[in-house]
Structure formats: structure tokens, C-alpha cells
Amino acid sequence: MAENISSAVIGRLPRYYRYLGDLKEAGVVRISSQELSKKMNVTASQIRQDFNNFGGFGQQGYGYNVELLYNEIGKILGLDKNFNMIIIGAGNLGQAIANYKDFDRRGFKLVGIFDVNPKLEGLSIRDIPIMSIDKLESFIKEHNVHIAALTIPKLHAPAIAKQLVDYGVKAIWNFAPVDLNLPEGFIVENVHLAESLMQLSYALTASERDSN
């Protein structure tokens, strides 16, 4: 496996994976980089360069075997593995994530949901119980929790994140609009919805300015 692959290349892999999954579902067996390029609106040379980071995935000219390529990219992304996931915060966003059946299908197994609100304790989402945040430590120590999705307000997020690290969680999927400042090398992936909306607002504002 190649070692020093740029984060830009890694960032494009999920999109390749998504397109290949759609092609596979549609019964497509082979596809050339030119055809894939047209579908995905990236250049064929970009596709070949990206794939060359991983050994190329098959013969050029003859095209790629869709299922094989799908599986190979899936393996690189770790989707052939199973990861145990918990959700901290059973609000709308936490519930939305809990209800994504696709995550389960791809090996992200939801094993617990935690909330500070005592009224929610005993309820469950897709048969996964909502537990009190008091039980977080013992739960993580008893289960092998790889990923914690953090869907709580920003005020409490850094402290809870620190606890998650201490208790042994391996990675945090952070939706709280705050930087968590965790130990160097700890894996955090941020989804900052407000920042995404601001990008949209910037683009809208710039396009209105241009049309005046």
C-alpha cells in the first residue's frame, strides 16, 4: 500500500466509491477512465493519476472492472471492516445519524446513544438504547468503541471529547461548531454545518455582486 497519499486524493475516494457503487447497482461490468471521467465531471487523467497511487487498479485501454474497483476502493477506505460507533447527543441531528441505515450496511455499527436528558433514558432508536451520559465511561470500557459521533451543543463538546479520548474511543466525528483541540494525532473529522452554509452565503453574495 502506498504510504504518502495526499489528502486531496483521499478526499476524492468516497466520491469514486459512490459512483462505482451506482454503476455496480446498474449492472455495469467495465468502465473506461474516459467514461468514468464524463460521468463524474473530472478529467480522465485525474482519475488515472488518482488510481496510480494505489497501483492503478487494472489495465488502461481495456477499462476497469467496476466491481473489483469498487471493492478495492472500499478496502482502502476501511469499508471491509466493522467499526463500533456511538452517538453522543440524541437531538434531531443525533437521531438523523442514528437512522441512516446505510452507515450500518457499510460496517459502521451503532452500538449506543447517549444523552444528558434523563427523560430520554430507556427510549431507543432502531433498537439502540439511549443511555445516560453517566454510563459513557463504563460503556466504552466494556465495548470496543471505535467512533463517537458528537452531536451536542458546542459548550459541552470539548469536555466530552476529552473524556471520550481518555476512555479509549479511537476517533471522533464532530458536529459541534467548535475545534476540539485533542492530543496530536487523534483522529477527528469535523462536519461544521454553519460553515458550509456560510460558504453558500459567500457564493450567493459574490454572484449578486457580479450581476450588479
Added chain:
Amino acid sequence: MAENISSAVIGRLPRYYRYLGDLKEAGVVRISSQELSKKMNVTASQIRQDFNNFGGFGQQGYGYNVELLYNEIGKILGLDKNFNMIIIGAGNLGQAIANYKDFDRRGFKLVGIFDVNPKLEGLSIRDIPIMSIDKLESFIKEHNVHIAALTIPKLHAPAIAKQLVDYGVKAIWNFAPVDLNLPEGFIVENVHLAESLMQLSYALTASERDSN
């Protein structure tokens, strides 16, 4: 206003805005690029370079006026304006977005929620009515809708997105895990949660491989 600002710079503005907002709330009046650099974990020269795209925002050495800088970056991001927003899809994710009071406060005014499920019609979220998707066209034509958040399954997303463009919506905030293929230049901002989770899974897999 500078014209050709790289998307990387634009991409960093919301994070500056967030930090400056926190500093402002904490009562900080002035901050040097060195102090901001330490807080944000980016180099001071990166900060100065980024800000130079917009004229520099004040004297170096003497530091930046926090409130002024916050307001200026807000203006660049279009946060001094009001945008009317609708949400298509009143599931968990749509509800989560509808319930973000912060969006309202920043000028994103939720004016309508639409869903295909007739059972939801007549209900409302934060006093915003959930309407049948049949009313989408007349609603958009009667209201000045800038942004549509698309929180529906991928199967229907491209067709609905095309309608939104035809009816006059200016930008789409897309949460459906599909590329919408809209007319060149139409503003789309994607939030692909599954792809974000795959990045996390990649990082977990790579770190497990390294530690073996």
C-alpha cells in the same frame, strides 16, 4: 473587493469568523495575528496572507480590532444580508436544520418546509409550516427564496433540484448523497455525511495499519 480569491482562502473564512465571534463574546477587543495564530493553530503568516486578500483589515503590530474584523469577515461571507431559506424533506435531518436557531440569527430566515408525506402537512417546526411538495412551485414564485436545503433521499434529489432551479431558487444546500448536475454556474454546496464518515474510516484504517 478583491476578485480572484482562492477557494482555499474562502474556505478558511468561516473558521476565522467563528473564532472572532467567540473572542468578541469573551470581551476581547484587540488581538495580534500571533495570538490568533496560537489559538487557531495556523501560522501567523497564513493569517496575514489570508487577510491581505481583503486589504489586511487593520494595522499589523498593533493587532486587529476583534469586532471590526468579525464584522468585516461577516460582510464578505454575506452574513450582513438576509436570505430566505426553505427545507425540502422534513425528516430528522430537515428537522435538525430547521431547529438551528443560529442560522436564523445569522440572516438565514427559514420561510417554509416541504415534504412528500401528506401526514406531515399542517404540522410546523418553530412555527414554520410543513407544506406539501405540490405547493413548492407556487410558494417559490410568491416568495423570494434564496436557498433550498435538500434533505431528501438520493433517488428523488436530482429531479427536485432541477425543479428548484426552474422555479427560481438561487442556491441549493444539498445533503442528498448524489451529485445534482445542475446548470453551469448554479450554486450548490454539498454536505455528504457518508463521505465524511468514510474519511474517518480511512484515517482509522491507516492508523491501525501503521500500528501493526
